Amino acid sequence: MSTQPAPGQPRQPLDVKAVPFGDSALMVSVAADDDEARQAGSRRLREILLEVQPHGLLDVVAGVDSLLVEFDCLAISHDQLAQTVRLAAAGSGAGTAGHAHGSEHFVIPMVVNEAFAPDLADVATELGISPEAVLGHLEASVLSINLLASAMAPMMGRVQFPGQVSRCREPRTNVDAGSVMVAGTNAIIQPFPGPTGWKVIGRTPLTICDIRENPPTSYKPGDTVQFSVVPESEWEKLQGQFLRAARGQSAAAPASSATATEREN
The missing domain is CATH 2.40.100.10 (Cyclophilin-like)
Incomplete structure (x- = not known):
């Protein structure tokens, strides 16, 4: 599954915020000006993480406009996973415009x-x-x-x-x-x-x-x-x-x- 933006479709890079949530999870959100953009950004970020499958990832639970990213705390730290999430988002070319890939x-x-x-x-x-x-x-x-x-x-x-x-x-x-x-x-x-x-x-x-x-x-x-x-x-x-x-x-x-x-x- 490709997460590259469609040709000619303008996108701003995802501004990813990740904060620790207990010992083995991150609460991840996308900074945006309105609710719809935050929700769309979170959905695209979830697609990216499920495709990339960072080391130590256990699950990605979708919220209304955020993600609970669960991981194996013996395999990776909060800071390491947060950095991996940001790099995955940046490397995908995903941004805060357009619809999620493969939507029905x-x-x-x-x-x-x-x-x-x-x-x-x-x-x-x-x-x-x-x-x-x-x-x-x-x-x-x-x-x-x-x-x-x-x-x-x-x-x-x-x-x-x-x-x-x-x-x-x-x-x-x-x-x-x-x-x-x-x-x-x-x-x-x-x-x-x-x-x-x-x-x-x-x-x-x-x-x-x-x-x-x-x-x-x-x-x-x-x-x-x-x-x-x-x-x-x-x-x-x-x-x-x-x-x-x-x-x-x-x-x-x-x-x-x-x-x-x-x-x-």
């Missing part, structure tokens, strides 16, 4: 009804817009998967909401698999039934994580996602299908939620 795009259908979207009205009230407008903002946003959270849940930013969405005052003890949830300007999908404090505004009929598949998820940090509200009548046809990348499709604003609602009616 996903279009994820979601159904919205009273049972599947119990918090949609509350989110609309909080943002001062209609429920239809909430869905419209979601559909019009091209989201980037920043990290895989618990149970391989894809955590995505940023939804182009006109404000921040708060979390539930009382977390739910169980949310169905496929639930599409928002908090702040981030979105996440529940891969398996479980508790959450995020607000639920829809559900996808697709299976996004399946241990029978290899790998069990088709998405990774750096991939992009768009949601598309579909009629409830589509649920049975799509239910249980494994989520796969939208081959041959580029990221572009899909139909508005109002149009999707009209199709359902």
Whole structure:
């Protein structure tokens, strides 16, 4: 896998910050002017480290905009690994512009009804817009998967909401698999039934994580996602299908939620 920048694509060298995190780990981040640039830089740096495999490296755990780099403290020191990380980033030609190498795009259908979207009205009230407008903002946003959270849940930013969405005052003890949830300007999908404090505004009929598949998820940090509200009548046809990348499709604003609602009616 090449980590060289595309011809003609301007990039600023990654400004890598690495600080000790316990006896055998570094917390590594990329200095940048905005969140998206930091997140993109961290994703590219993770690619580089997994490709280069520095001596003593054990694992690279992705955070929202940082990396936890775990290593064998008997094989290499904090300072030695930090220097190796900086040299690997500099030698790769990676920088703070452009998309991650080999990223995929996903279009994820979601159904919205009273049972599947119990918090949609509350989110609309909080943002001062209609429920239809909430869905419209979601559909019009091209989201980037920043990290895989618990149970391989894809955590995505940023939804182009006109404000921040708060979390539930009382977390739910169980949310169905496929639930599409928002908090702040981030979105996440529940891969398996479980508790959450995020607000639920829809559900996808697709299976996004399946241990029978290899790998069990088709998405990774750096991939992009768009949601598309579909009629409830589509649920049975799509239910249980494994989520796969939208081959041959580029990221572009899909139909508005109002149009999707009209199709359902």
